[in-house]
Amino acid sequence: MTDARKPQGDRLSESEAIERAKQGDAEAFQLLYDLHKRRVYSLCLRMTANTAEAEDLTQEAFLQLFRKIGTFRGESAFSTWLHRMAVNVVLMRLRKKSLPVVPLEETVETEDEAPKKELGAPDAKLAGSIDRLELQRAIEALPPGYRSIFVLHDVEGYEHNEIAGMVGCSIGNSKSQLHKARMKLRELLKTSRTGRTERASKP
Amino acid sequence: MTCGEFQKVLPDIMEGQRRAEHAAHLQSCPACFGLVSDLSLISEQARLLQASEEPSPRVWNQIEIALRQEGLIRQPGRDRSLVPAFSRRWSPAWLLPVAAILVIAFGVTVYKGGHSPQQIADNRAAAPVAMSLAANSNDDQQLLEVVGSRAPSMRTSYADNLQNVNAYIRDAEQTVQNDPNDEEAQRSLMAAYEQKAMVYEMALDRSLP
Numbered sequence: 001m002t003d004a005r006k007p008q009g010d011r012l013s014e015s016e017a018i019e020r021a022k023q024g025d026a027e028a029f030q031l032l033y034d035l036h037k038r039r040v041y042s043l044c045l046r047m048t049a050n051t052a053e054a055e056d057l058t059q060e061a062f063l064q065l066f067r068k069i070g071t072f073r074g075e076s077a078f079s080t081w082l083h084r085m086a087v088n089v090v091l092m093r094l095r096k097k098s099l100p101v102v103p104l105e106e107t108v109e110t111e112d113e114a115p116k117k118e119l120g121a122p123d124a125k126l127a128g129s130i131d132r133l134e135l136q137r138a139i140e141a142l143p144p145g146y147r148s149i150f151v152l153h154d155v156e157g158y159e160h161n162e163i164a165g166m167v168g169c170s171i172g173n174s175k176s177q178l179h180k181a182r183m184k185l186r187e188l189l190k191t192s193r194t195g196r197t198e199r200a201s202k203p
Numbered sequence: 204m205t206c207g208e209f210q211k212v213l214p215d216i217m218e219g220q221r222r223a224e225h226a227a228h229l230q231s232c233p234a235c236f237g238l239v240s241d242l243s244l245i246s247e248q249a250r251l252l253q254a255s256e257e258p259s260p261r262v263w264n265q266i267e268i269a270l271r272q273e274g275l276i277r278q279p280g281r282d283r284s285l286v287p288a289f290s291r292r293w294s295p296a297w298l299l300p301v302a303a304i305l306v307i308a309f310g311v312t313v314y315k316g317g318h319s320p321q322q323i324a325d326n327r328a329a330a331p332v333a334m335s336l337a338a339n340s341n342d343d344q345q346l347l348e349v350v351g352s353r354a355p356s357m358r359t360s361y362a363d364n365l366q367n368v369n370a371y372i373r374d375a376e377q378t379v380q381n382d383p384n385d386e387e388a389q390r391s392l393m394a395a396y397e398q399k400a401m402v403y404e405m406a407l408d409r410s411l412p
Contacts, residue, residue: 018404024277029270033263040260055262061264066275130248132255139249154249160218179214182242 006031014078022070033062040086046151049140057093087152087166105121106118130189138188142197146181154177204228209235217242224390260363268401343369350406371395 012020012031020028035094040061065082072081102131139147147168150160153174158166167174209216209228216225229236233247234383270276351358375392382388 024275025271026267026276029267029276030263035267036256037262038254038256041254041262042252045256046252053256054256057271058266059262063269066266066270067273130244131252132248134254135245139252144331150249150313154246155252159254175214175218179217180243182217182245184247185395186238186241189309 018069018072018074018078021066022072029066032066032078036082037062039079040082043083043086043151043156045089047094047148048140049147053093057086057089060094061089064089084166085155091148091167094148114140134192135185135191137193138167138185141188142181142184146177146184149174149177149182150185154182206232206300206400208234213242218359219245240309251352259361264364264367268398271401271405293400346403361402361406365399366400368395372399 004131012028014032014035017025017028017035021032035156037058041058043056044057044061045051048054048057050163060194061082072078139150144149149163152163152166153160160178163169163174164171204224204227206228209225209232212220212225229239267276346365347358347362350361372392372395375388376389376397379385379392
């Protein structure tokens with residue numbers, strides 16, 4: 001409802017917006033929200049694969065941030081602070097719902113869940129490009145534990161030592177689960193393409 | 204190096220820990236080469252999904268309402284009275300929060316619990332009137348015109364907000380109509396009216412010079 005966009009010359013910088021938000025300036029709050037909403041919402045959506053839940057979590061993350069904005073001293077980047085808060089909000093929600101944030105080290109996977117190991121058999125590649133929508137759907141289809149690690153590492157760019165600290169697992173477990181997530185995604189993407197090819201070839 | 208041995212260390216290879224024997228195997232094994240290419244492609248494409256989605260306007264609406272309710276949004280030096288001093292410049296604008304207050308007052312009168320069966324029947328008859336008040340498109344249009352004249356870039360956003368809150372009011376009114384004794388439904392309707400009043404109040408704030 002507020003519009004913090006101003007003519008170029010009058011544009012608030014992020015640090016100015018932070019100081020004004022501390023004073024209760026509505027436009028400053030909205031500017032900060034507009035600057036970071038896509039990153040936070042996309043994170044929440046990828047982790048939960050549910051639009052309504054992602055919106056609730058986005059709202060919760062920003063409200064937590066704005067309630068604490070008076071304590072922000074600028075020792076770290078604002079975006080880093082916000083993003084970590086958003087990750088924590090999502091992980092807490094997943095834990096409350098008893099969804100596995102990270103599978104156990106030696107998880108007993110069902111045959112359907114385990115990525116198929118490829119031992120030298122020639123196989124079709126994904127051939128150079130992946131449709132964004134395809135990849136989104138495949139991520140949504142991942143088991144929650146794999147999805148969390150994959151989103152935090154490959155989408156959001158966290159390192160394994162950071163992920164291990166956030167989700168409470170070892171670095172080795174984080175690497176292992178990431179690999180399994182990627183293998184599973186490859187399998188899902190190839191299955192999806194095979195299905196499309198077969199449908200296209202039918203008269 | 205066999206494919207099995209290669210794939211056993213593949214997680215480390217993907218993290219950049221590649222040795223000469225790994226490179227040699229990749230050069231000689233199309234399957235493993237294809238596998239590494241695919242996994243790398245998946246990882247690269249995933250990064251493009253960062254910040255790729257936009258939340259609905261409802262999210263900011265809810266945040267702003269919560270911030271105001273918690274007193275985190277403070278507008279120093281502004282007269283927050285809902286009936287500003289009489290002035291020709293303000294003459295269209297003062298109608299708007301007054302209309303919002305009337306909406307809420309009417310809702311409280313019609314839908315508060317404890318009515319006799321006859322009163323409930325009367326309330327049912329009055330409900331369509333409340334609906335027309337709550338979703339009064341003339342008031343909304345007037346609001347949008349004021350917002351549009353003072354902050355043109357916000358008009359679309361306010362139009363979306365009004366559409367959402369009017370839909371909320373309609374749904375809540377319908378629920379109360381179906382069962383006027385449903386206290387939960389009455390609370391939802393009150394919340395809907397309050398939300399609309401909040402939209403009007405925020406629009407008034409935005410339209411202040």
